[in-house]
Amino acid sequence: MTYQSRMTATLAASALALSASLAAAEEAPITIVINQSPWFPGFQAVVEAYEDETGNTVELDVNPFAGSLEKQRTAVRADESPFDILIMNAGFFVEFYTGGFIAPLQEIDASFELSDDIYTFDDSTCWNAEAKTITCDGGDLLSVPVNPNVLILHYRQDLYDEAGLSVPKTWDELYENAKTLQTDRRYGISQRGQRGTFDVTYDVFPYIWSHGGGIVDQQDDGSFQVSINSEGTLAGMETYLKLANDVGHPSTAGQTQTNVIQNMATGRAAHINSVPAPGLFDDESKSMVVGQVAYAPPPGTAEIPSATPLGHWLAGVPKNISDDNKQAALAFLSWFQTDAAQRAYAEAGSMPVSRAVLESEMADQPEYRWMKAMAEALPNARLTFTFPEATQVLAITELRLNQAIGGEMPLKEALNTAAEEITKVMQDAGYDIPAPELLQ
Incomplete structure (x- = not known):
């Protein structure tokens, strides 16, 4: 049937x-x-x-x-x-x-x-x-x-079985698995990196949160703190770029959500972090990997567990x-x-x-079979932005993160530039936010 x-x-x-x-x-x-x-x-x-x-x-x-x-x-x-x-x-x-x-x-x-x-x-x-x-x-x-609509890890169960791999809990484990499964015709991982409305920003949250970073964080007293150029965000983006540059798509900065999902459906990717599209992957008319895609919560670090936006x-x-x-x-x-x-x-x-x-x-x-991964990921899922100026902030992060991923701007410079631009947006909107401390 x-x-x-x-x-x-x-x-x-x-x-x-x-x-x-x-x-x-x-x-x-x-x-x-x-x-x-x-x-x-x-x-x-x-x-x-x-x-x-x-x-x-x-x-x-x-x-x-x-x-x-x-x-x-x-x-x-x-x-x-x-x-x-x-x-x-x-x-x-x-x-x-x-x-x-x-x-x-x-x-x-x-x-x-x-x-x-x-x-x-x-x-x-x-x-x-x-x-x-x-x-x-x-x-x-x-x-x-x-x-x-949360991000969960998709991986090729058939390839895992052949290589004797275990489901990764950390980014380091994911990197090693992706390296093992990468071939001339298959990416170890495909990641979304293209600039859009809420595209690349959304997909980097699991990386930066699990390294202790953020973009704009709401404090316990209700105030906000710009954190896009924190050490944690820098470390999270370095992990993202390591996967992209070593075992990822050769043009990650140009990859849309549709591209990423299609890379999995056509057998060109061993892993993706994506919103689930199980109906597509198991549709014989649209997928080359029917029955082969398995699901898990996104990885974290040894210190901070998985968190999905x-x-x-x-x-x-x-x-x-x-x-x-x-x-x-x-x-x-x-x-x-x-x-x-x-x-x-x-x-x-x-x-x-x-x-x-x-x-x-x-x-x-x-x-x-995706339901168990979804149920496991949702309790740790977090809101991304809790202020009405989110669209203005996203216009900044979509541009600067894409520039860093595409090599148009060094990572630290991109994060520092975004921090200064976001701070101005928030200050102009009336928030009491100090000037950011820049990464050196």
Whole structure:
């Protein structure tokens, strides 16, 4: 049976379960603005299952990452948003929270609650406007998670078995494994390094965090400290560059997420750190490595264990839509967090946001072997940026990190330059941040 036919069969079975679990209610048509990404086909399939079961209409407005963000920014500032659900990324949701653009879900329906099985992803579903803090302790529930989107290590299980290798826990172990598996036709590892909206910055977090570094760190008292040119960040980037230069793609600075995933799917890479795309790797029509890709949390160091960045996606309802559309949006979000919907989401090839599903018997089935790695990685996952100026900071880090990876600028110079530029952005925004101490 092909991947497509398996997906069709499982979705059909799930639709029966969904029909039994929920009584369909007629709601106003809604439009969801969303980005094109490796997990989108699974979301699209589940939206279609919702339409089939309820008879309600959902239109998907699909865009590139940056395009979706710009449409959301414009929509929430209009007299009436053309979108009823915004799919917000972890790097930017704070901008919409602090701007007061998102409707508290319990103001739409006082009885609405986030299911106990759904991850809050470091409390990113909630916002305390008075304290200006991301917290579910006294904060309003503003969103429902729709995709975990964390980085996990992908490796070729068949090659590991042939070479007698063990799953790496540290970057040093990963380096040695990648060196062993590198050939003239296969990269030891493929890494994303191209400049984008939140591309290379997102992918270097596991390296820099596990070496004690950061970019802009929030302190216990709520203040911020620029740390992109700290010794820890320098060490993390040196580890990234060692892998890239010694056992990686010859043009890492030009590699997009799509390139990285395709390198694995076509057998050109022994390892990648990426958001999971298990449906693609096990699809016989798209992959040369069906059944051969295995998964684990990203490596760490001997001193600091694995930590993966939250690049997850949250569904929020804009304030500037009609009450009927708010109710219709909430109806979809209520349905989406049910166990049956979350299982159908996984069956369609995407990552559920339900702990119960990730830790269920599904994880023991070969096609869902990625679930255990995801469940192991999520407890150590961290938010990346918790201030609304993140887009300005990312414009800096995407450029400077890419220049360092591509050899256009020495690493220390790139980190120092980024630190000075980020400090100015934060100071101009009113933050009390001292001038950075430069690496020598």
